[in-house]
Amino acid sequence: MTELGTGIGWRPEIAEAVERLPGVDWVEVVAENVCADHVPASLLRLRERGVTVVPHGVSLGLGGAGRPDEARLARLAATATALGAPLVTEHIAFVRAGGPLTASPAMEAGHLLPVPRTREALDVLCENVRIAQEALPVPLALENVAALFSWPGDELTEGRFLAELVDRTGVRLLIDVANLHTNRLNRGDDPVEALAALPVEALAYVHVAGGVERDGVWHDTHAHPVPPQVLDLLSELVSRAAPPGVLLERDDDFPPEDELAAELAAIRERVAAAGTPRRPAGTRREVAATTRRDPRHGAAEDARHGPAEDPRRGPAEDPRRKAVAAAPERVRERLGLAQAALLSALVAGTPAPEGFDGARLRLQGRALARKRAGIVAKLAPELPELLGEDYREAFVAYARARPMPGGYRQDALAFARHLLDAGRPGDGRARRRLYLWWAERSGPRPPGRAARLVHAARAALVG
Numbered sequence: 528m529t530e531l532g533t534g535i536g537w538r539p540e541i542a543e544a545v546e547r548l549p550g551v552d553w554v555e556v557v558a559e560n561v562c563a564d565h566v567p568a569s570l571l572r573l574r575e576r577g578v579t580v581v582p583h584g585v586s587l588g589l590g591g592a593g594r595p596d597e598a599r600l601a602r603l604a605a606t607a608t609a610l611g612a613p614l615v616t617e618h619i620a621f622v623r624a625g626g627p628l629t630a631s632p633a634m635e636a637g638h639l640l641p642v643p644r645t646r647e648a649l650d651v652l653c654e655n656v657r658i659a660q661e662a663l664p665v666p667l668a669l670e671n672v673a674a675l676f677s678w679p680g681d682e683l684t685e686g687r688f689l690a691e692l693v694d695r696t697g698v699r700l701l702i703d704v705a706n707l708h709t710n711r712l713n714r715g716d717d718p719v720e721a722l723a724a725l726p727v728e729a730l731a732y733v734h735v736a737g738g739v740e741r742d743g744v745w746h747d748t749h750a751h752p753v754p755p756q757v758l759d760l761l762s763e764l765v766s767r768a769a770p771p772g773v774l775l776e777r778d779d780d781f782p783p784e785d786e787l788a789a790e791l792a793a794i795r796e797r798v799a800a801a802g803t804p805r806r807p808a809g810t811r812r813e814v815a816a817t818t819r820r821d822p823r824h825g826a827a828e829d830a831r832h833g834p835a836e837d838p839r840r841g842p843a844e845d846p847r848r849k850a851v852a853a854a855p856e857r858v859r860e861r862l863g864l865a866q867a868a869l870l871s872a873l874v875a876g877t878p879a880p881e882g883f884d885g886a887r888l889r890l891q892g893r894a895l896a897r898k899r900a901g902i903v904a905k906l907a908p909e910l911p912e913l914l915g916e917d918y919r920e921a922f923v924a925y926a927r928a929r930p931m932p933g934g935y936r937q938d939a940l941a942f943a944r945h946l947l948d949a950g951r952p953g954d955g956r957a958r959r960r961l962y963l964w965w966a967e968r969s970g971p972r973p974p975g976r977a978a979r980l981v982h983a984a985r986a987a988l989v990g
Contacts, residue, residue: 528699529613531579531732531772533795535787538777542569544784548791551578555774558582558615563605570610580610584617589655589669590642591621592863593628600662607665614666614731616701617659619652619692624866628859634870635931637902637938638895643678643865644688649695650854651862656696657851668699668731671721673709673747675891679882685716686724693729695851700725703734704760705747705776712745722764732772735761735794744890750779753790758797765801773798779901876928896926899938907939909964913957914946921946940969 532552537545545554546569554573561567561582570580584603587595607615620639625631642648660667669692671685683691689700702725707718735758737751753775764770773794777787871877873892879885900922904911911918925945932941943965952958 528731528771529579531581531774533791533798534579534581534732534772534774535791536583536774536776536778537570537573537580538781539567539569541777541781541784541787542567544781544787545569546572547784548788550791550795553579553581553772553774555581555583555616555776556610558584558603558606559586561606561610563602563609566609574611579613581612582606582610582615584615585639586622587617587659588620588622589617589659590619590648590652591623591655592651592859592866593623593626595655595658595662597662600659604663607663612665614668614699615663616668616670616731618670618672619689620672621866624863624870628863629867631867632930634867634874635933636870636874636895637899637931637935639672640866640870640873641672641674641676641678643862644681644683644685645678646682647854647858648862649683649688649691650852651859652692653695653851654854656692656698660696660698666699666731668701670701670703670734671706673703673706673713675713675744675894676884676887677714684720684724685710686721689721690724690726693726698729699731700729701731701734702764702770703736704764705734705736705738705753705757707760708754708757709738709745709747712740718760719763722760722767725768727768730768730770732774733761733764733770734774734776736776746894748779749776752782752786753793758793761794762797762801765798770798870930874926874930892927893923896923899926899931899935902935903939903942906935907943907964910939910943910961913961913964914952917952921951936968940965944969 533550534553534555535545535548535551537554537556539560545551554570556570561570574580582603584599587599587603589595603615603617606612618639619642621636621642622639623633623635626633642652656667656669671689692698693700702722704718707716707721710716711718735753736747736749737753737757738745738747738749739751740746761773775787775790775794781787865880868877868880869883869888872879872883872888873895876892879888897919900919903922904918910922914921922942925942926938929941929945931938943961946952947958947962947965950958952961
């Protein structure tokens, strides 16, 4: 395993602070926010100082019913190469549903949603992971996600699901202890039980982050201080295995530099205080804790023995890992239909699928709409400027029944068009400004002089 040390999530808003923070051994960057041919100067300076940079993807959707998108994989691979990264990370989640597989409209979640912990979903995930591993130039590690709801009919605990995923694919794990804390409060999961079942030889690194409780639900915001309960779970994990790296995540409401430094110091203290772990990471676990006999995948093998580690896939290959079978199309179709029904309930206002907690899905749907509103406000600040205090309420009402049309840029344009079609804003001057804003951005390229004149004439008629 690559030894990383203590790190922090690099974000443009805190780039200068990250460069000044003492004792930062490595940083993690959202892969989709970096272009391989235009790496931010701050990251280049960090690399020159010997700071490791790891790309963290959020859009592959390896837990989805469809196979990984080749273009997304190629972009992630190019980013890893440009950054000289020792590994790349993604999530055990689905982020889109629908499309040709289900003969239904394609939908984007704009969020990491949990996969069902069933044998069939695991079959699909394993095949998708192997496709990704073949396309990437460095090892892949996958992160457990936070969730507000559970799938009905789960067949495996989270710890067992992760253990079998590693056993069948050799993928590494990024364990987010803040997500374990979230799932304890929101779903009643036992984080200690999950940690006990983890194959620690596959541990790549650990995430630590903050959140907040609202109306009895814990929200994994990455915008609040790290609570003691999350640090306690870090201590529990470190007492079991020495992680190659631990990283502090912060994505919004960035605190002063000294507060970031204090949180990093608290993380270092917890790691140092744990002492010698019961099972050092990188060593093989007892076979009884990591394997089980499954007639579909062959007999469990002794995880303590096997060939040398594959430099791309991590833990050593065994016959089962080489023989991850393609998930039958009927299995992908069943998973696709289930995920499409769930996502439609979350982003299009359709009824909750049978077996789901409708109240929890409504809560998750509102959270997704608020998240979209926040991202669109950053991407298109003119919209909240034009609407003022009415922006968030108007956007959430729009988003609750309308899936994302594509990316967030398209979302902003669709919202603007929705407002115009409804005769909003009520002020004619603001409505004309909104029309011009929409018209200038809705084409494939910036409008020329003639087009601007046409738009100006049409804007004069709006309202």
